[in-house]
Amino acid sequence: MALKREIYRALEDVVGPDNISEEPAVLYSYAWVGMAQGVETKNLPEGKETRFIRFARRFEAVTLPKNTAEVQAIVKLCNRNGIKFKAFSTGFIGGNVPATEGVILLDLRRINRILEINERNMYAVVEPYVISAQLQSELMKRGLNCNIIGGGSQTSALPLAAHWGLGHMGQSMSGGERNLLAVEWVTPEGEIVRTGSLGSLGEWFCGDGPGPSLRGIIRGSITPMGGMGVYTKAATKVYHWPGPSTFPTEGVSPHYAPREIPSGFMIRYFSFPSMEKLGEAMRQVGESEIAFELMGFPASMIAANMATSNQEELETFERLRKQVQGPGFVIIIVGNSPREFEYKKRVLQQIIDETNGNSLKIMEDPKTGGAQLWRFVRITASIRETFRATGDHSGIFPGHNAFAPVVNLAQKVAQVKAELQRKGLLLNDGADAFPWTEEHGFLSHAEVLFRLAASRESLEGVQYLREESAKLALKEPAGVPFSVYGDRLHDLFGPSTSNYHLWLRKIKKAFDPNGASDSNGYITTK
Amino acid sequence: MSLKDYKQNMELCCRCSYCKFISLEMVKGYKHVNVCPSIARYNFHAYSGGGRINMAVGMLENRFDYTDKLLEVVYNCQMCGGCDISCKYVMDMEVLEPINEFRIKCVEEGHTVPALDGVIKSMREKGAMMPAANSKRSQWAEGMGVKDFTKQRSRVIYHAGCRTSYDKEMWKVARGTLNLLQKADVNFGIAGERESCCGGRAYEMGYKGDFLRQAEYNMELFKRSGAEIVITGCSDCYYAFKVLYDKFGMKGGLEVLHTTEYLDRLIKEKKLNPTKTVTAKITYHDPCHLGRLGESYIHWEGKEIPGHIRIFDPPKEFRRGTYGVYEAPREILKSIPGLELVEMDRRKEYTWCCGAGGGVKETNPDFAKWTAKERIEEARSTGAKAMVTACPGCEGNFRDALEEDEGSFKVYDVVELLEQAI
Numbered sequence: 001m002a003l004k005r006e007i008y009r010a011l012e013d014v015v016g017p018d019n020i021s022e023e024p025a026v027l028y029s030y031a032w033v034g035m036a037q038g039v040e041t042k043n044l045p046e047g048k049e050t051r052f053i054r055f056a057r058r059f060e061a062v063t064l065p066k067n068t069a070e071v072q073a074i075v076k077l078c079n080r081n082g083i084k085f086k087a088f089s090t091g092f093i094g095g096n097v098p099a100t101e102g103v104i105l106l107d108l109r110r111i112n113r114i115l116e117i118n119e120r121n122m123y124a125v126v127e128p129y130v131i132s133a134q135l136q137s138e139l140m141k142r143g144l145n146c147n148i149i150g151g152g153s154q155t156s157a158l159p160l161a162a163h164w165g166l167g168h169m170g171q172s173m174s175g176g177e178r179n180l181l182a183v184e185w186v187t188p189e190g191e192i193v194r195t196g197s198l199g200s201l202g203e204w205f206c207g208d209g210p211g212p213s214l215r216g217i218i219r220g221s222i223t224p225m226g227g228m229g230v231y232t233k234a235a236t237k238v239y240h241w242p243g244p245s246t247f248p249t250e251g252v253s254p255h256y257a258p259r260e261i262p263s264g265f266m267i268r269y270f271s272f273p274s275m276e277k278l279g280e281a282m283r284q285v286g287e288s289e290i291a292f293e294l295m296g297f298p299a300s301m302i303a304a305n306m307a308t309s310n311q312e313e314l315e316t317f318e319r320l321r322k323q324v325q326g327p328g329f330v331i332i333i334v335g336n337s338p339r340e341f342e343y344k345k346r347v348l349q350q351i352i353d354e355t356n357g358n359s360l361k362i363m364e365d366p367k368t369g370g371a372q373l374w375r376f377v378r379i380t381a382s383i384r385e386t387f388r389a390t391g392d393h394s395g396i397f398p399g400h401n402a403f404a405p406v407v408n409l410a411q412k413v414a415q416v417k418a419e420l421q422r423k424g425l426l427l428n429d430g431a432d433a434f435p436w437t438e439e440h441g442f443l444s445h446a447e448v449l450f451r452l453a454a455s456r457e458s459l460e461g462v463q464y465l466r467e468e469s470a471k472l473a474l475k476e477p478a479g480v481p482f483s484v485y486g487d488r489l490h491d492l493f494g495p496s497t498s499n500y501h502l503w504l505r506k507i508k509k510a511f512d513p514n515g516a517s518d519s520n521g522y523i524t525t526k
Numbered sequence: 527m528s529l530k531d532y533k534q535n536m537e538l539c540c541r542c543s544y545c546k547f548i549s550l551e552m553v554k555g556y557k558h559v560n561v562c563p564s565i566a567r568y569n570f571h572a573y574s575g576g577g578r579i580n581m582a583v584g585m586l587e588n589r590f591d592y593t594d595k596l597l598e599v600v601y602n603c604q605m606c607g608g609c610d611i612s613c614k615y616v617m618d619m620e621v622l623e624p625i626n627e628f629r630i631k632c633v634e635e636g637h638t639v640p641a642l643d644g645v646i647k648s649m650r651e652k653g654a655m656m657p658a659a660n661s662k663r664s665q666w667a668e669g670m671g672v673k674d675f676t677k678q679r680s681r682v683i684y685h686a687g688c689r690t691s692y693d694k695e696m697w698k699v700a701r702g703t704l705n706l707l708q709k710a711d712v713n714f715g716i717a718g719e720r721e722s723c724c725g726g727r728a729y730e731m732g733y734k735g736d737f738l739r740q741a742e743y744n745m746e747l748f749k750r751s752g753a754e755i756v757i758t759g760c761s762d763c764y765y766a767f768k769v770l771y772d773k774f775g776m777k778g779g780l781e782v783l784h785t786t787e788y789l790d791r792l793i794k795e796k797k798l799n800p801t802k803t804v805t806a807k808i809t810y811h812d813p814c815h816l817g818r819l820g821e822s823y824i825h826w827e828g829k830e831i832p833g834h835i836r837i838f839d840p841p842k843e844f845r846r847g848t849y850g851v852y853e854a855p856r857e858i859l860k861s862i863p864g865l866e867l868v869e870m871d872r873r874k875e876y877t878w879c880c881g882a883g884g885g886v887k888e889t890n891p892d893f894a895k896w897t898a899k900e901r902i903e904e905a906r907s908t909g910a911k912a913m914v915t916a917c918p919g920c921e922g923n924f925r926d927a928l929e930e931d932e933g934s935f936k937v938y939d940v941v942e943l944l945e946q947a948i
Contacts, residue, residue: 021570024590025581025599029572032580034540054537055584064569090543091571109569114556133553141555153550154543246554252848253875254615256551310618311841380550383616387540389835427834453834454537 003060003104007081011063011104014073019064019110030105031058034093036392036452036459052392052454056097059086059105066110068184068192068232074106075230076190079516086518087230089128089156095225095485095521103518106230114138115233116204123181124157125204125235132157133378137246145241145377147173152382159236163222163521164397164482166445168330168376170438171286171294173239177221178439181207181235185218188229188512204235217507221399222482227522228511242336247374254308257371264335266345267373268364269302270357271328275411278327279403279435281355285331286441288351290344293332293376296436296446299324300429302360304385305375306368313389317429325358327432330376390427390451394462396469399479403444407435409478410446413469417450425461427451485521529631532624533586536579538836544616545575545609548876558871558904561608563879563897572599575609575621582628592637600632601639602893605730605884606814611847611875618836618844622819629732641889642731649736653722653743654688664718666690666697670704675715675751682707682714682788683753685767687760688723689918695925696918702945703759703785709948710797714757717747724758726766726815731885738774741766745776759785759941761917762883765815772823784816786916786940790854793861800947803864808938809910810856810867811901811924812877813917818847847875855916855940862947868908878904880920887923898927902935912936914943 003011003022012020021027036052060083065071071087078085087106088096098105112129119142126135132146133153139145147169149155149162159165160183165176173179182198182205195218197203199211207215218228243265248258261267272278278296285291297305299320307313333348335341352359363369375381386393396413398406410433418431427450435446450465452458466483470492473481480493480500494501501523509525547553548561560566565574572581581599584590603625610622632638648657666686675683684703690696707714725740744767748756758764761784768782783791792798812818828840852874859867872878881887881897902924905913915921916939924937 019569021595023572023593023595023599025584025593025596026570026572028584028589029570029577029580032539032541032576032583034542052537054539055587055589062570092542093540096541107569107571130556131547131559133547133550134556134559137553137555152542152544153553154547247551249551252850252852253549253611254846255848256549308846309844310835310837314835314837374551378551378553381616383540383542383544387538387542388617391538391540391836451834 007077007083008061010077011061011074014070014077015063015065019066020061022061026062027058028055030062031055031097033097034387035394052459057101059098060102062105062107064107064110068186071106071186071230071232072190072192074104075186075188075516078104079189079514082514084516084518086226086520088226089158089161090131090154092151092155097520098518099520100518111232117142117144117238118204119144121205122238123205123235124238125233126157127233128156128158128161128231130157131155136378139238140241140243141245143241144238145169145173146236146238147175147179148379149176150379150382153379157236158231158234160219160223160231160234163225166438168295168379169293171291171436171440174237174439177219179237180215180219181205181237183207183218183231183235184233186230186232188517189514217511222484225485225521227508227517227519229517242334247377249374256374257367258374261366261370261373264338264341265373266333267330267369267376269297269328269330269360270352271324271360272326273356275327275407277355277357278329279407281351281357282329282435282437283403283441284351284355285348286437288347289440290333290347291331292334293330294436295330295376296434297328297330298430298432298434299328300432301385301434301449302330304389305381306372307384310389320360321430323360327434329436332373332376386449386451390453392454393449393451395450395483396448396465397482398446398473399481400443400445401479403435403437405476405478406444406446407433409473409476410435410448412472412476413448413465416465416468417448420450420461420465423461425452425458427453487524487526490523527623527627529582529624529627530586532620532627533583535619536583536624538617538619539576539579541576541580542616543574543576545613545621547612548872549612549615552876554871558878561612561872561876561878563606563881563900564603567893567896568602573602575613575625578603578625578628579621582624585628592632597632597637597639600629601642601885601889603884604879604881604886604897606879607819607847608814608876608879611818614844614846626730629730630734633732633734638732639889642885645731645885645888646728646733646736649723649728649740654692655723655727656688656692659688659692661692662719663691663721664716666700667704667716667718670701672704673715674718675753676717676720676747678715680713680715680751680753681755682712683748683751683756684714684716685721685724685756685758685763686716687758687763687918689922690760691721693918693922696921699759699918699939699941702941705945706789706798706941706948710792720747724763724766726762726770727883727885729766729770730883737770741771741774741776745771745778748780749778755781755783757783757785757788759916759918759939761813761816761820762919765819769819769823784820784851784854784916786855786858787851789941789944790857793858798948800862800944802947804862804943804946805864806912807866807868807910808859808912808914809870809905809908810859811870811880811905811913811915811920812852812874813915813920814877814879814883816916817850817852817877818875820851821845821847821849850875858940858944859914862943865943868910870904870908872904880915880923882919882923894923895927898923902927902931906935912938914938914940916940
């Protein structure tokens with residue numbers, strides 16, 4: 001169904017002829033999604049029985065608006081003409097494809113400025129296509145830093161862009177849902193709403209007022225995945241960074257490493273004899289507020305992160321799995337002064353002694369550790385950990401909660417994963433749940449990663465795993481999982497969670513009466 | 527391997543966007559974060575490395591047909607390889623190779639663009655990728671007293687390349703190289719009127735058959751001469767001789783060196799001594815085909831080992847740009863007294879392309895110029911007063927971009943500065 005010519009021309013008038021396309025080849029490039037949409041069994045290369053289908057439904061046209069006014073004009077035009085739209089920034093995974101036919105994409109690539117870095121009040125205002133590497137590197141010049149999501153620093157720095165907004169530095173810099181300050185929002189009907197202090201004072205410093213506080217509505221713990229209009233500007237909290245303005249990295253890709261670890265920095269990987277001991281260590285690390293970064297990581301992910309190829313990953317994993325005693329975490333300690341650094345190191349050592357933690361020797365090597373340190377601060381190796389090995393991955397993500405329930409749920413999911421691994425349906429990389437705490441222990445989170453092969457059985461196995469995980473999450477509550485996308489899952493979890501799904505649907509209906517903002521990955525008004 | 531042979535490889539794209547940016551570990555600020563001129567200029571995902579291979583999979587699945595717009599997307603790419611290297615920081619997959627194969631498929635199926643057809647016609651008729659090439663090819667060397675290696679045995683061959691031969695502005699670089707080789711008492715020769723195009727750009731433009739014909743001609747000429755080393759100051763030629771000829775099993779034992787590699791060797795052997803002061807603050811631009819694409823071709827034959835993790839028997843090594851030629855030109859510049867070398871934000875394997883490659887200069891000169899201007903801005907931001915490079919294609923494109931510039935910013939070849947110092 002091609003767009004009516006008068007609508008195409010109207011869109012063209014908004015963005016200019018160079019910034020709109022309905023060329024099939026261009027649209028198919030946008031229809032490509034990172035995760036499998038199904039399996040194909042015909043026309044395959046020799047020796048292959050199946051392959052994943054990665055093309056999803058096509059957008060009808062793609063536009064490249066340059067500013068809020070153009071976004072607003074497109075949204076209004078869509079509402080007037082009964083057309084759906086969807087916006088994304090870097091467009092990585094998630095609901096970056098339309099739920100139905102006839103949807104127009106707003107690719108926000110051209111809306112890409114850092115509008116303000118307010119050093120005194122410690123916030124930054126960004127547009128959707130500022131990537132985290134850009135914001136972080138500018139902040140570091142000013143002695144500041146920002147949370148970067150686990151997806152990597154090539155993703156948007158807008159704290160509304162990522163589904164969960166969690167990252168490796170959440171221990172000291174929290175996540176998207178809680179770093180969000182004031183926002184400029186083009187509602188699904190095309191009204192421009194400025195939330196928090198922006199709505200009353202024209203200032204970005206606060207998300208909750210004076211002015212309309214809509215943080216729960218426009219974001220909540222997970223974003224609406226483009227289902228609630230378009231966020232064109234947002235302020236995010238930024239944090240103190242005691243490190244160098246540029247990291248002293250040398251070498252040629254993929255062998256980057258610093259000349260030396262900057263003074264006052266230490267990175268270690270500790271493994272523990274049991275999840276209980278790891279939990280106790282994390283609790284104490286949080287309580288003492290000594291960690292800049294604390295990230296639960298199984299040996300398989302450390303191996304993937306360190307290795308520059310799959311072959312190397314395999315060999316590294318074989319080596320590391322013999323050197324760890326159980327679940328573990330990466331910890332980065334940073335001192336603001338030599339004295340504070342020594343204090344934090346001593347506290348950490350005491351915690352590790354009390355919880356029988358073992359330090360992974362290779363991480364103590366300044367070259368390897370230094371490379372890892374920067375990789376964990378800049379978040380550059382997420383794709384190595386997830387997609388490189390088999391070409392696809394998935395995961396189960398309990399929501400934020402106290403440590404015990406999220407670990408309990410994740411461990412039970414890990415048992416299902418182990419069952420599938422025994423059947424040969426998933427990469428055998430250990431069946432470890434990896435939990436970590438955020439905000440110095442205020443919140444906890446855990447994940448189970450699985451890397452699947454391009455086969456029908458593997459994909460079906462993952463679907464089974466998801467279903468089983470959902471059942472487990474209802475039976476062993478740990479908050480609404482972050483991996484809840486779309487109507488079916490919201491309707492599943494809503495009744496056991498204060499009927500939030502009814503409220504979510506009411507909100508969607510109130511702000512999007514025409515259903516113009518495509519709800520793929522969010523909730524519809526049905 | 528044809529495009530369809532890369533299908534499984536292309537399906538590994540996870541749409542992460544690494545291909546759009548320089549190595550994330552090396553990002554130093556808001557600016558100069560893009561590595562791909564095409565997506566930076568045209569913005570639609572299809573113009574990125576990932577978008578191109580996503581699109582290629584769609585093409586193989588007959589989801590759409592050829593259109594003028596499709597060809598516009600396909601050919602608005604400098605084939606600089608920035609996407610390939612950034613992707614390979616995190617993935618074990620090829621990006622540039624299938625992009626090249628997409629172009630070959632277009633040409634083989636008769637979907638070409640007139641500007642490139644004109645270039646190829648010139649190559650077929652005159653052995654030069656310059657439609658305006660009417661003068662003598664070896665005119666640049668007149669009066670130099672240099673041997674013709676096709677008639678007199680030489681240990682070293684100097685191959686000037688099309689751009690150098692037919693762009694009078696570049697003659698000083700070729701003549702300077704000959705001067706230096708003569709001063710170092712190197713036994714070398716040129717092919718004179720028998721020199722012909724390396725064919726490298728023809729390959730990158732999708733004209734594989736024409737490339738192979740040029741490669742056969744050149745290798746026959748080189749082999750018959752008995753020379754051991756071929757040196758060239760053109761990064762495109764260097765890439766063709768060293769990488770592409772090897773890829774197609776035609777290079778044999780011939781040693782291929784860029785002039786900067788050979789001159790650096792001569793300096794280290796004390797056969798050239800840069801002693802004169804050249805006072806200037808300069809920055810160095812890494813040509814894509816000398817730097818990230820200049821590492822040796824890695825032959826591999828084997829199969830994927832069945833199982834979950836993608837590994838190969840025998841283990842497969844990917845060309846990730848690690849061993850490109852980065853240091854030789856810098857070593858030469860550092861050896862020149864008085865020169866102050868400052869680095870740009872984007873360099874070595876994550877350099878920003880000059881804009882001239884892949885046929886873009888011929889099909890879309892505005893885009894070529896746009897790309898060059900971005901680089902000149904970056905060079906200026908270092909405080910340098912000149913940019914030094916090691917490729918006539920880069921130099922020519924920068925020079926064209928500077929024509930509209932009112933400043934006094936200069937572009938040099940490494941050879942020009944070395945010659946001044948000796």
